[in-house]
Amino acid sequence: MLRFFAAFFLLVLAIPAAAHQQKAVIISVEHNPRSGMIEVVHTIPLHDAEHALRQQGKKGADLLGDTESRREFARYAAERFSIVVAERAIELTLLGTEVNGASVLVYQEGPSPGLGTELTIQAQVLTDIWLRQVNSVNVGRGTSPQTLVFRGGDRAKTAVLR
Secondary structure: OOHHHHHHHHHHHHHHHOOOOOOOOEEEEEEOOOEEEEEEEEEEEEEHHHHHHOOOOOOOOOOOHHHHHHHHHHHHHHHHHHHOOEEEOOOOEEEEEEEOOEEEEEEEHHHHHOOEEEEEEEEEEOOOOOOOOOOEEEEEOOOOOOOOOOOOOOEEEEEEEO
């Protein structure tokens, strides 16, 4: 019984540490049939995003309270993500950001090449900050999108837009 309480205590101590630098980003890429646009949503842990801004020299990074900090981080994320179709980059427009719970969301969109098109994607958000950073890019709608996983230094990967 003492071992159980010791293990439980260690688990409780580990939870706050895990709540900080998660080193995991989720990016969704979807075709919007109504607008004819490809929509990109980056979901990034708030703490990791603020840490990245501080690493770049922005001492007072505050994504909750400072709109300019959110804009600066959004530009950072947008510069580290790209989609190419037939050797031509899709021009993604940075739409904005918002904080949702413990995450910052970065929104981008661009002209969709259409369903069934092969996309070449590069997703290196935060990989310049942490070697163990993992970025998952879910391509497509519904219950079975294709998932591409990126780590620092990975080359671009392909997926079919569904």
